[in-house]
Every structure is written in structure tokens, then in C-alpha cells.
Amino acid sequence: MENEIKDSICTQKLPISGSIWCDDQTDVYVGRCEKLSAKAIASQNHPTFTRFETTATCCDYLYFVCWSNDWGINGFLAEINGILTNGTDWEVFATGINYNSSSPRPPQSQVLEQIEKANCHHYWKRPTEGPKNKPAANNPFPNIPSISANANFIWYDSGLDTTPGTPFKGFNHDEFLIFRLSVKKIYRECDVCECEDCHCCDCGCDGCNEKAGEQEAVLGKRAKGKQFIIPGSANAALCTRPYTPTKCTQALSSKKLNLCFHLHWGDGPTDQIESTDTEVLYLTVCNPYADLKFRGLRITKLTIIPTQPLAQMQLVPDSFLCFDCLDPCSCKSRELALLTKNVPPGSYSIEVEYCVDEVEVTSYVGGKTTFPIKVIQD
Numbered sequence: 001m002e003n004e005i006k007d008s009i010c011t012q013k014l015p016i017s018g019s020i021w022c023d024d025q026t027d028v029y030v031g032r033c034e035k036l037s038a039k040a041i042a043s044q045n046h047p048t049f050t051r052f053e054t055t056a057t058c059c060d061y062l063y064f065v066c067w068s069n070d071w072g073i074n075g076f077l078a079e080i081n082g083i084l085t086n087g088t089d090w091e092v093f094a095t096g097i098n099y100n101s102s103s104p105r106p107p108q109s110q111v112l113e114q115i116e117k118a119n120c121h122h123y124w125k126r127p128t129e130g131p132k133n134k135p136a137a138n139n140p141f142p143n144i145p146s147i148s149a150n151a152n153f154i155w156y157d158s159g160l161d162t163t164p165g166t167p168f169k170g171f172n173h174d175e176f177l178i179f180r181l182s183v184k185k186i187y188r189e190c191d192v193c194e195c196e197d198c199h200c201c202d203c204g205c206d207g208c209n210e211k212a213g214e215q216e217a218v219l220g221k222r223a224k225g226k227q228f229i230i231p232g233s234a235n236a237a238l239c240t241r242p243y244t245p246t247k248c249t250q251a252l253s254s255k256k257l258n259l260c261f262h263l264h265w266g267d268g269p270t271d272q273i274e275s276t277d278t279e280v281l282y283l284t285v286c287n288p289y290a291d292l293k294f295r296g297l298r299i300t301k302l303t304i305i306p307t308q309p310l311a312q313m314q315l316v317p318d319s320f321l322c323f324d325c326l327d328p329c330s331c332k333s334r335e336l337a338l339l340t341k342n343v344p345p346g347s348y349s350i351e352v353e354y355c356v357d358e359v360e361v362t363s364y365v366g367g368k369t370t371f372p373i374k375v376i377q378d
Contacts (some may be wrong), residue, residue: 009187010057010194018080019050021048022046025066025068029108031061037268051146056183058183062080068129070100070171084152090181094156095114098172127156133147133150133152147370160174216333220331223282224243230265232262241262247289260288261285277338283318283352294360300353
């Protein structure tokens with residue numbers, strides 16, 4: 001009888017209804033992993049809210065694709081079967097694909113591609129929780145009467161804007177964004193259902209780029225051709241000159257894992273970085289470990305300190321620099337441009353922030369174990 005009840009709830013189409021509001025626009029989809037409704041089941045445009053009704057199974061998610069212009073305010077507000085927007089029950093993925101209020105709506109194929117990416121690489125994050133949907137002196141949002149006053153405005157904080165009011169102040173926080181809410185959050189009886197894991201394609205370190213090896217070699221050669229090398233401050237004792245044959249350490253004997261960074265620059269021994277200049281730099285990262293592979297290595301942010309106006313001093317690119325995989329005892333380089341225009345002379349530093357999706361152990365793991373048993377006389 002228990003299995004019959006379980007099978008019934010897990011396969012049943014459950015009613016879903018709700019109200020949504022976003023500054024500026026939202027499209028709603030239902031599905032999971034590689035399966036998504038063929039088209040948006042609802043669409044909303046600022047300043048109005050939208051109500052919708054649909055059905056979903058216990059293993060489904062509701063996806064809310066949101067984007068805004070880069071001024072005014074940013075925020076998403078919803079009430080779905082009594083579940084209110086907050087920083088606990090909801091998740092968000094920032095696609096980094098820039099849409100604004102005048103753009104065509106993101107096509108379903110693009111939305112599905114981004115959902116698969118977020119699922120396979122575990123990119124879902126908790127959103128930033130903002131003020132509640134009620135009038136207040138410090139609340140920049142209007143009151144939306146069709147949604148509970150206890151619902152919180154939520155958004156994603158990219159960390160790219162450090163001024164007061166972020167992330168709800170107008171700014172492109174790696175939009176468009178995809179918020180999601182699990183049907184299991186709506187129907188607690190769905191907790192008994194076992195949902196299949198997402199099936200992800202592992203295309204290896206080179207992905208679909210058949211010439212990745214050749215391109216990596218060219219970038220490495222260009223980096224080695226630069227006159228000067230500046231070592232990064234982290235893990236200096238472990239890091240040697242990049243692209244130099246050396247004996248790597250064993251990572252599993254280290255208490256903390258660190259990658260090695262170097263900055264190559266200079267076209268000759270007398271080269272200088274001048275107040276108005278354009279310099280081509282190469283950022284090299286090396287894996288000093290013989291038994292680890294780093295997957296999904298990305299430079300998330302490059303910052304010049306002290307900060308100068310972009311019109312005067314800028315690194316291009318200054319974020320989302322992908323290295324993909326880094327094999328044991330290997331190095332990779334990426335090309336940057338440092339642009340200066342009437343910059344005050346002085347000492348500056350370049351701060352590099354990075355993240356790694358996965359660390360893979362490549363060394364042999366094995367051994368023996370024994371179990372004592374005792375045989376007695378019949």
C-alpha cells in the first residue's frame with residue numbers, strides 16, 4: 001500500500017499557480033535537467049505582474065528566466081503555491097549572457113542549454129535576499145499588492161559592483177539570470193520520490209575544440225617570449241619558473257592546495273609601463289602537483305589596485321577567463337591587454353581571483369585488506 005501511494009504522488013501531475021514580478025522581465029518554464037517545456041508557460045514585463053497556472057511532477061523544477069536593464073533597480077519577486085521568494089528555498093544561476101528590456105526574449109534552446117550547464121557543473125547558488133514586499137523608507141521597490149508582503153525581493157550578486165545598494169541597484173550582474181524552485185519545496189509529500197540524476201556529457205579538457213592543443217602551445221610560446229615574469233604572491237615556495245621541467249610535489253601530502261600564477265610582460269629589457277600605453281600581458285597558471293588534475297579553472301575577476309577609472313586604466317578582459325582543465329605538472333597561459341591613459345605614476349598591483357569546479361586525483365589508489373574468519377569443528 002505504501003508503494004502504491006508513493007508511485008501515485010511521484011507520477012502525478014500536480015497543480016501549480018503563482019504570481020511573479022521582475023524589474024524588468026521574466027519567462028517561466030517547467031522541467032528538469034535536459035527536459036524543459038517547449039515554450040515559456042508565462043511571460044512578464046515590467047511594471048506589471050503576471051499570474052500563471054500549470055502542472056508539474058515531483059521531480060520537476062520551475063525555472064524563472066529574469067533579466068533587466070542596467071539602471072534603476074533589479075529584483076525578482078514571486079509567490080508560488082504559498083512559497084515566497086527568499087534566500088533559502090530558491091537557487092539562481094548567472095548565465096553571463098547580457099539581455100536588457102529592449103532585447104528579444106531568450107529562446108527556449110538557449111535557456112535549456114544554460115540549465116544543462118548549471119546542472120552539470122553545479123553552478124546553482126543561493127540568491128541574495130533583499131527587502132520584503134512592503135512599503136518602507138529604505139525599500140527601493142514598489143509594493144506589489146498581488147504578492148504576499150512577506151515575500152523578499154531576490155537577485156544575484158556578481159561581486160562586480162561594490163557600491164551601496166548592490167545587487168538591487170541597476171547593474172548587469174552577469175544576466176540573464178535563471179532562478180529555480182523545486183516542486184519538492186512546494187509539495188512536501190514529494191520527499192518520498194527518488195529523482196534521477198542529471199546525465200552530463202564529459203567532453204574532456206578540450207571540449208569541442210579540436211585545435212585546443214595547438215592554441216595552448218601558441219599562447220605558451222608567446223608568454224615565454226616576454227621579457228619579464230612576475231610571480232604571484234601565493235604558494236611562492238612551491239612554484240618554479242613556468243614551463244620549466246621540474247619535479248612536482250605530491251598534493252595529497254599538502255595541507256592546502258594552491259596553484260602557481262605568473263604574469264609575463266615586456267617586449268625588451270628596457271620596456272616600461274607608461275602613463276599612456278598599451279601592453280600585452282600573459283597570465284600563466286601552473287599545476288605543481290603530480291597527482292591532481294584541476295577541472296573548470298576560471299579567473300573570476302582581475303582587479304587593479306588602487307582602482308582607477310576604466311577610461312584611464314583597464315585590463316581586458318577583466319573577468320571570466322577560462323582555463324578549463326589543468327593537467328598534472330602543466331602550465332597554461334591566457335592573453336591580456338593593459339590599457340593606460342593619463343594614469344598617475346605610481347605603484348599598482350593586479351589582484352587575481354579564481355575558482356576551480358573539481359579536483360581529480362590521478363594517482364594510483366589501491367592496496368589490500370584482510371578479514372579474519374574462524375572455522376570450528378562440526
